[in-house]
Structures are given as C-alpha cells and as structure tokens.
Amino acid sequence: MSLLRLERVHTFYGGVHALKGIDLEVCEGEIVTLIGSNGAGKSTTLKTISGQVKAKSGSILYEGRDITNTPPHITSLSGIAHVPEGRRIFPRLTVKENLEMGAFSVKDKKEIAERMERVFHYFPRLKERLQQKGGTMSGGEQQMLAIGRALMMKPRLLMLDEPSMGLAPIIVEQIFHIIRELNDEGMTILLVEQNAFQALQIAHRGYVIQTGEITMSGTGKELLGNEQVREAYLG
Structure with a gap:
C-alpha cells in the first residue's frame, strides 16, 4: 500500500529548476x-515533501491525501517527521528540552514520558545526558538527539537526510542498526544518504537522482549490482 507518492513534482530555487518532474x-x-x-x-525532495520548500507543480500524496505545499507544522502533525541534514538541534536547550520539542503537540505528560522512554530504548546515551545542552554534545550524540526528537512525534513516515554525515564509522553502524530496528518494528523510512553502499544494503527499494531527475530505480539489491550505480556511487 502506498503511503507517500510524488507525481511529476517540480521545485525551483529562484530561477534554478531543482526538481524536474520527480x-x-x-x-x-x-x-x-x-x-x-x-x-x-x-535534500530538496525531502524539503518539498515536508513543506519547507514549495513545489511549483505536481502533487504529493500522503495516505491518499494531497499535502502539496502544506506548511511544515501541519505536515508533521499528519505523521511525517523530517530529520534534516546537519542535525539542526537546539544547541542551547538540554537533551530533555530538545526531545520535548518533538512532542510539542502532545499535552498528556504521561504520553510524553512514554515516548521519551521509547527514544531511550534506541539511544540510551541520551538518557545519560538528559540535562546536558545539545550544543556541547558530540556529532554522533547530536544525530541521535535529532532522530530521537523526530521519534517523539510518533511518526508514520520518518525522513532522514544524511544521517551518517561526518560521523565515525562505529557511530554510523549504530545509526544504521537503529534504522533497521525501527523498520523491523513497522516504521516506514525515506532515507537520503551519501553512503550509497550502506543505504542500499538496508533499503527495500531505491531511486537514483541526477540534476533533479530520477534516472533509475529498483530494489536495493538490484541497484547494488548495477554497473552504472557501482561506478558512480559505490567507488
């Protein structure tokens, strides 16, 4: 069953045609x-889905409903969580405060506490640093916090933009293990990732995008074995 569908989506940055009929x-x-x-x-594709960037034309359907150019806060309330490139946590807020921001629409304190405990299941290190300011944490810890904040929304669709960027290999392995675990538990994930090998290893399906156009698609296994993909993205 289709949860998200983009149909002929065109997006511009000023005069730059960033997405050309995705x-x-x-x-x-x-x-x-x-x-x-x-x-x-x-990244433009994810931003267009979440409403941070407006589509010029085309449609974005989520659960069969048209959400094209829906404001980001409404998109998040509908069940789409977007973890942007570069983490974008609140550096002056504590870990606890950052996580609470992810549940901004929830009034029930018991529900917020339950969601936070679920985040700690995936990222126990965050529980150890609950009162630490986000900006003083390592890059890996900030990435965990960014994903944790998104999980506080209890999303149906989790969109991750470059979750491994700038992280040590051991942290990258942890992040991808958690992505697999979340998916095993039923969460749908749209992953943008520079590390194509890691991404395709865990993906059910993948798309290749070049200069704003989808040029290839297939299962993760098919794309891993594709000679063009191997030469261009797998080194």
Missing part, C-alpha cells in the same frame, strides 16, 4: 533510499 513512491513498511551526488536534488 515521480517517487514509498509503500507502508518500506525503507526507500534516494541516492545521488551533491546538488542532485536529494
């Missing part, structure tokens, strides 16, 4: 990855 589908329970070089349109 067609993309994410089915419920999948990990779908979007790979491509820097500037290809990966």
